[in-house]
Every structure is written in structure tokens, then in C-alpha cells.
Amino acid sequence: MARATDTQPVKLPTLGLDAQEMCQALLRIDTTNPPGNERPAAEYVAGRLREVGYQPTILEPAPQRANVVCRYRGSGEAEPLLLATHLDVVEAHEQFWNYPPFSGIIAEDCLWGRGAIDMKNMVAMSAAVMRRLASERVELCRDVIFAAVADEEAGCDHGSRYLVEEHPELVRAEYALGEAGGFSLHLAGSPFYPIQVAEKGICWIRATVRGEPGHGSIPRSDSALVTLARAAAKLGRAQFPVHETRQVKDFLHQVAARQPAFAQPLLRVLSHPMLLPRMLKLLPDQAVRRSFSAILSNTASPTVFRAGSKINVIPELAELHIDGRILPGQSEESFLAELRHIIGSDLDIEVMKSLPPVVTEPIESPLLDTIRRQIAQREPQATVVPHLIPGFTDAKYFTKLGARWYGFSPVKIELGSGIRFTDMFHGHNERIPIAGLHWGAELLYDVVTEFCAQNPDRDG
Numbered sequence: 001m002a003r004a005t006d007t008q009p010v011k012l013p014t015l016g017l018d019a020q021e022m023c024q025a026l027l028r029i030d031t032t033n034p035p036g037n038e039r040p041a042a043e044y045v046a047g048r049l050r051e052v053g054y055q056p057t058i059l060e061p062a063p064q065r066a067n068v069v070c071r072y073r074g075s076g077e078a079e080p081l082l083l084a085t086h087l088d089v090v091e092a093h094e095q096f097w098n099y100p101p102f103s104g105i106i107a108e109d110c111l112w113g114r115g116a117i118d119m120k121n122m123v124a125m126s127a128a129v130m131r132r133l134a135s136e137r138v139e140l141c142r143d144v145i146f147a148a149v150a151d152e153e154a155g156c157d158h159g160s161r162y163l164v165e166e167h168p169e170l171v172r173a174e175y176a177l178g179e180a181g182g183f184s185l186h187l188a189g190s191p192f193y194p195i196q197v198a199e200k201g202i203c204w205i206r207a208t209v210r211g212e213p214g215h216g217s218i219p220r221s222d223s224a225l226v227t228l229a230r231a232a233a234k235l236g237r238a239q240f241p242v243h244e245t246r247q248v249k250d251f252l253h254q255v256a257a258r259q260p261a262f263a264q265p266l267l268r269v270l271s272h273p274m275l276l277p278r279m280l281k282l283l284p285d286q287a288v289r290r291s292f293s294a295i296l297s298n299t300a301s302p303t304v305f306r307a308g309s310k311i312n313v314i315p316e317l318a319e320l321h322i323d324g325r326i327l328p329g330q331s332e333e334s335f336l337a338e339l340r341h342i343i344g345s346d347l348d349i350e351v352m353k354s355l356p357p358v359v360t361e362p363i364e365s366p367l368l369d370t371i372r373r374q375i376a377q378r379e380p381q382a383t384v385v386p387h388l389i390p391g392f393t394d395a396k397y398f399t400k401l402g403a404r405w406y407g408f409s410p411v412k413i414e415l416g417s418g419i420r421f422t423d424m425f426h427g428h429n430e431r432i433p434i435a436g437l438h439w440g441a442e443l444l445y446d447v448v449t450e451f452c453a454q455n456p457d458r459d460g
């Protein structure tokens, strides 16, 4: 864990190149979860950290499900900063990709591969930051903890949850930088950098219907399968009630403020969230419409449907999995009441997993100030906007130890590059612009060193 002091300073390539090389190597290791198999990736990262004198800890709660943790020692005048990253990725279907998803190929000025954005780029950038800190022996007031974990994409049990519950002393921090944010987003031509300060909760549900079985030759409209299908169709059409959240209100205000004068009257409507669903219908871009809708209300997506096994038998049991997401300020109970109102009372509902929303409070902090200052130095016309994400991240567990979480895994994406950042998450042809990766590594290093060199007592 400790920073070794008995090694000679190591000559490293530029931060950008160091991150690029590690990112490419990681993209070539298939850590599709399930099953995960993060061990080789954890060993690779640990090896690169050992080169500069660290003694990283590998923790493996289940075979091949490895996490790697490492610490750069500051003076201890302030509490640690955690760089939170994950090693696993979601599956990739090669037939839809322009280049094989585990090739780590460089083409069209990008590094391609599953995990290039979510989030082996951040593993590599954070590791590059750690290597630079060690090789330059930078003096800091806080420890910097690096954690590259398993299992984020399947619920965190073998990763952040395990570390927080079994080894809290290794990862306890006052602040954390991780998913999701720090990427360029262009809205009506203006550049923004969203920083996650809140994420929705989850409520995963198994809904079942029992009905009379029967012969397929004599249809029944009340069969378990038909009843369940009706409920799924209702969910597909439904709009959950809109709830105002501070995060969305602030986000919309800040985005609106940067739009041209002629658009202002229209944008003022944005301060009335209740009108938003109607306004959203006017948006031509379906993907943008869906993303916005997801942060205005609780949501529920039918995702798994199981019923029947034989073509001429009407099944007596049908099962539907519903991926429920809960806004900050809402609860499991309020969400379930809304869900019941939509799907009716024919279904038995069982909560399989439930985790509350995560909110960083207060939003403002010296760390966010540092991020703003560093981005302004590079791109004065850009606006940093705190935002709420509809998905979930390792923040769910790391914040249980008190960390204030900021989604900041910086990537610069040029307007006109043809890459829309949000499409890269779990999408086909995931890739990262090489220049954007180098930019991100430098920015992350400058944020970490500037922030961690501040002594909160001395510097106010």
C-alpha cells in the first residue's frame, strides 16, 4: 500500500502517452461482466504501479474477480482523495463493430474498444497520475487512493461493495473522483462539462402472474402470459409523474443561461419542470428526449420476460423483471406506489435489489472549484455544470464511507468529431479520441495535484 521511497525516480513518458499505452493494453484484456475475469487486468495495473515503487494490494473476493488498490502518501494534513475506477466492461457484439472490440486498435484518431470510455480510460489516466506522483515525489497534504475495482457493471458485489464492507480502511476518503462526467457536451453549439453530483437509486423488481394453465388450442384472455404482457405494455406507454429536483433545476438554469438571447423566453419555461414532458415531445432528437425524460421522474423499464416452455401449453406462470430507478428525494415506497398505479394489481411484486439515490451535498466544494478553474484555463468559454445521472455507479458504495462524489473522468470531445459521448456508454464502436484522452490525463493530474496540495486549514 505504501509509497516506496527506496527506488530511484523513474523516467516516464508524457502523462498522455502513459495513459494511452495502459488504456490500450487494458482494452486488449477481455473483462466482460459477466463473468468479469478482472484478475489479468488488475495484475497488469498492479505491475505498472510496482514499476514506480508502489506496493499495490490485489484483493480477490471470488476467483478471478480481482480489485487493485494503491495509495500515494501525502502529509496527512487533510483526508484522502479517492480515484475510483472499474475494470469490468459490458458485453460487445463484434458483428456490429467497425473494429474488433478487444483489439485496442488505433484508427481514425481514436483508440477503439469496449471500455474505451466506460471506463478503462479512467483506470489508465488514474494509474498514469499515480505513476507521475511517485516518479516526481510530489508533496501533497492528502493521500491519493487509487482503486480499480471489479463488478461495477453487474451490481458491485465483488468490487466497491466488497471493499467498502470488508476493507473500509483501504478506501475511506473525504472526496472521490469517478463516473460519470467531465466529458465535453455541446448544447446548441456551447460547450459544457457535466459533473455528476447525484445519481438515481435502483429498485429492481420481479413481477409475477399466476393463472390457469390450459391447452393452446383454447385461448384465454386471462392467462398469466397475456396479463403480464398487458402490464409490460402499460409500462412502455406510461409517463411517471414529474418531480422537481434541485440538481435538474440547477442544470437547466445553467444550460439556459448560455443560450442566445432569442432563445431565452422559451428557455424560461425550463424552470417549470411540470411543463417539461410536453416540451420534450417537441425535441427532434429521440435520444436526447429519452435522456432528459429519465431525470425528470422515477422510471421503470421492463427488461426480462419469462413464460412458457411448450408451444401448445398455456403457461400458469409468467415473470417480468422491471428495472426501476428512483429520483433523489423519492423513496422505494413512493416509487412502488407509482408503479402500482400504472401496472395495476394483477401482478405480485417482489423487490430483488434496492439502493437509494446518491447525492453529493453540498454540491459546492474546493474540489469542484479546482475542477472549474482547471477547465476554465483550458477552455474559457466552457461551463462546468453539476448534473444528475439516471444510471448508477460505484458511488453507491464508496459514498457510504463518507466520500463526497464527483463524476469526473475527463475526456475532450471536439464538436464535429462525430462522437456523441453518451452513445459510447455500452454502445457499438466505443472509442476515445487519442487527443481527448491525453487532454483528460493532463487535466486529471492538474486537478489532483492542485487540490491535494491545498491544506484546508492553512489555505482556508
Ligand SMILES: [Zn+2]
Residues within 6 Å of the ligand: 086, 118, 119, 152, 179
Ligand atoms: Zn462504468
